Amino acid sequence: xxxxxxxxxxxxxxxxxxxxxxxxxxxxxxxxxxxxxxxxxxxxxxxxxxxxxxxxxxxxxxxxxxxxxxxxxxxxxxxxxxxxxxxxxxxxxxxxxxxxxxxxxxxxxxxxxxxxxxxxxxxxxxxxxxxxxxxxxxxxxxxxxxxxxxxxxxxxxxxxxxxxxxxxxxxxxxxxxxxxxxxxxxxxxxxxxxxxxxxxxxxxxxxxxxxxxxxxxxxxxxxxxxxxxxxxxxxxxxxxxxxxxxxxxxxxxxxxxxxxxxxxxxxxxxxxxxxxxxxxxxxxxxxxxxxxxxxxxxxxxxxxxxxxxxxxxxxxxxxxxxxxxxxxxxxxxxxxxxxx
Amino acid sequence: xxxxxxxxxxxxxxxxxxxxxxxxxxxxxxxxxxxxxxxxxxxxxxxxxxxxxxxxxxxxxxxxxxxxxxxxxxxxxxxxxxxxxxxxxxxxxxxxxxxxxxxxxxxxxxxxxxxxxxxxxxxxxxxxxxxxxxxxxxxxxxxxxxxxxxxxxxxxxxxxxxxxxxxxxxxxxxxxxxxxxxxxxxxxxxxxxxxxxxxxxxxxxxxxxxxxxxxxxxxxxxxxxxxxxxxxxxxxxxxxxxxxxxxxxxxxxxxxxxxxxxxxxxxxxxxxxxxxxxxxxxxxxxxxxxxxxxxxxxxxxxxxxxxxxxxxxxxxxxxxxxxxxxxxxxxxxxxx
Numbered sequence: 001x002x003x004x005x006x007x008x009x010x011x012x013x014x015x016x017x018x019x020x021x022x023x024x025x026x027x028x029x030x031x032x033x034x035x036x037x038x039x040x041x042x043x044x045x046x047x048x049x050x051x052x053x054x055x056x057x058x059x060x061x062x063x064x065x066x067x068x069x070x071x072x073x074x075x076x077x078x079x080x081x082x083x084x085x086x087x088x089x090x091x092x093x094x095x096x097x098x099x100x101x102x103x104x105x106x107x108x109x110x111x112x113x114x115x116x117x118x119x120x121x122x123x124x125x126x127x128x129x130x131x132x133x134x135x136x137x138x139x140x141x142x143x144x145x146x147x148x149x150x151x152x153x154x155x156x157x158x159x160x161x162x163x164x165x166x167x168x169x170x171x172x173x174x175x176x177x178x179x180x181x182x183x184x185x186x187x188x189x190x191x192x193x194x195x196x197x198x199x200x201x202x203x204x205x206x207x208x209x210x211x212x213x214x215x216x217x218x219x220x221x222x223x224x225x226x227x228x229x230x231x232x233x234x235x236x237x238x239x240x241x242x243x244x245x246x247x248x249x250x251x252x253x254x255x256x257x258x259x260x261x262x263x264x265x266x267x268x269x270x271x272x273x274x275x276x277x278x279x280x281x282x283x284x285x286x287x288x289x290x291x292x293x294x295x296x297x298x299x300x301x302x303x304x305x306x307x308x309x310x311x312x313x314x315x316x317x318x319x320x321x322x323x324x325x326x327x328x329x330x331x332x333x334x335x336x337x338x339x340x
Numbered sequence: 341x342x343x344x345x346x347x348x349x350x351x352x353x354x355x356x357x358x359x360x361x362x363x364x365x366x367x368x369x370x371x372x373x374x375x376x377x378x379x380x381x382x383x384x385x386x387x388x389x390x391x392x393x394x395x396x397x398x399x400x401x402x403x404x405x406x407x408x409x410x411x412x413x414x415x416x417x418x419x420x421x422x423x424x425x426x427x428x429x430x431x432x433x434x435x436x437x438x439x440x441x442x443x444x445x446x447x448x449x450x451x452x453x454x455x456x457x458x459x460x461x462x463x464x465x466x467x468x469x470x471x472x473x474x475x476x477x478x479x480x481x482x483x484x485x486x487x488x489x490x491x492x493x494x495x496x497x498x499x500x501x502x503x504x505x506x507x508x509x510x511x512x513x514x515x516x517x518x519x520x521x522x523x524x525x526x527x528x529x530x531x532x533x534x535x536x537x538x539x540x541x542x543x544x545x546x547x548x549x550x551x552x553x554x555x556x557x558x559x560x561x562x563x564x565x566x567x568x569x570x571x572x573x574x575x576x577x578x579x580x581x582x583x584x585x586x587x588x589x590x591x592x593x594x595x596x597x598x599x600x601x602x603x604x605x606x607x608x609x610x611x612x613x614x615x616x617x618x619x620x621x622x623x624x625x626x627x628x629x630x631x632x633x634x635x636x637x638x639x640x641x642x643x644x645x646x647x648x649x650x651x652x653x654x655x656x657x658x659x660x661x662x663x664x665x666x667x668x669x670x671x672x673x674x675x676x
Binding site for chain 2: 183
């Protein structure tokens with residue numbers, strides 16, 4: 001329980017320079033005449049080669065917006081992106097749309113939440129896999145087809161050659177997500193961002209997809225950013241976990257420490273709201289009261305204070321500062337396990 | 341697929357039968373009639389009765405209808421009473437068909453060639469001046485009657501600026517060989533390039549006038565459909581793959597956005613046929629629309645019956661073709 005976190009956090013492969021270094025990322029949505037909304041409010045984190053980093057939080061905490069901002073996939077109208085996201089020495093946020101287009105799919109790939117809607121319904125699976133290789137590796141469709149079959153086989157799709165000419169609606173949900181993973185990995189990207197990749201799937205399929213992702217990450221050395229609201233996913237996959245609330249990171253740590261000694265009341269709340277099989281019969285789940293709509297603005301208070309069981313007066317008067325570094329940290333006036 | 345086509349063809353026979361009854365009854369319930377049209381004011385009661393008897397109009401309606409159908413199944417749809425007296429009604433239809441096909445075809449080509457690209461552009465640039473102007477333009481296209489557009493075009497392009505011919509399908513004095521009755525195609529087939537070019541120039545104004553409504557509808561459907569598709573997750577996936585704008589536009593956006601547009605194009609054939617009545621009248625094109633207008637004025641029952649039923653059959657047939665095309669484009673329908 002009380003193992004120093006450094007023994008967990010510093011895995012040899014992780015000690016290298018970060019592959020992706022996000023600093024003070026801010027995304028503001030707003031139209032003229034409307035109060036701007038800060039979806040992401042100063043997020044910083046590092047991802048090292050081969051490392052799996054989790055971004056965890058409820059709907060609306062800014063985790064998907066963070067990933068879309070890094071990918072350059074946010075709509076250009078009506079929002080501003082500030083800060084930096086340095087990938088391999090280049091700030092992705094300063095690249096031109098064309099330069100970003102050259103990197104997406106080749107250096108950085110992404111897997112999305114709903115595999116059915118994320119696949120083009122009128123294009124064959126094979127074509128949707130080969131088009132990435134045609135674009136980035138200069139292959140012809142003919143040259144890329146056998147590679148697509150190999151990729152489908154690699155992600156565990158049976159009879160891959162026959163699947164190449166199938167359309168998305170002819171595949172099961174799990175197969176579709178596997179196909180999406182095959183598309184993402186087609187050009188051997190160095191960074192993979194997975195946005196809730198298992199949310200739309202059955203539980204048994206979820207476990208298979210997570211096992212596949214884990215296996216592929218180890219095998220290819222791809223760094224993985226895992227975006228999820230599901231702490232179970234984090235427990236099985238992530239080396240480092242960032243807990244997001246209201247567009248800011250409120251707690252960070254390696255997964256062992258975070259699960260055994262969570263300090264932010266929000267992290268504790270998330271952990272307590274997981275149903276457990278070994279809980280005594282009849283014991284009610286303890287959800288976090290309230291909803292994200294109750295948030296306070298971060299610039300004058302702790303956004304979580306209205307829902308926090310540990311809230312003090314100071315929590316609604318001042319903004320808690322980030323205490324920590326790029327490995328472990330906390331943003332809280334009154335963390336759990338500290339006597340008042 | 342074959343069963344689907346067969347079922348639709350049988351349905352089509354039903355549609356045509358029901359329509360034949362409606363047209364038959366409806367025409368005879370209109371005031372006036374062929375006898376008044378033929379005899380005018382000079383008609384004495386005796387002459388009227390004689391003519392009515394000769395045309396078989398003295399019989400009760402059901403008897404008239406059954407007699408008509410009896411001959412119709414043998415290919416005899418009666419003879420024209422006034423448009424081209426004595427001429428076989430079906431022959432009139434086939435003689436007039438090429439002009440209307442040519443006109444409608446060019447109008448549809450114009451409507452699609454402008455409507456789909458502009459609809460795409462307007463959706464991509466939603467809210468910009470380009471979008472607003474094209475939307476307003478298309479609204480005007482739907483709202484202004486075809487004959488008015490026709491007169492306007494004719495006044496400026498033909499009369500004032502003398503750029504294009506005023507009316508007709510071919511300049512008088514031009515001795516062109518006829519093969520199909522489609523004048524532009526005839527000119528190409530016989531290598532009479534001057535005839536083809538002359539026919540094409542005659543087509544421009546009526547085709548543009550006739551295209552306004554289908555253009556506006558196709559434009560608006562394309563715009564709405566592209567806007568829907570742009571929000572789809574698979575377009576974001578395509579972007580995430582770093583695909584070129586060209587591939588995303590063609591393979592991912594347009595290929596999906598085109599589905600509702602295809603259906604619309606089929607339905608526009610109806611607009612083309614009804615628009616042809618006005619356009620052909622304004623530009624003196626001797627097609628089905630023009631024949632229909634004349635036959636109405638003269639209460640030429642046999643001609644009217646053939647033209648209306650044939651137009652309906654064409655409409656149903658085209659929409660069957662559209663449904664087949666739809667199944668070819670959308671794999672989700674194919675496998676169902």
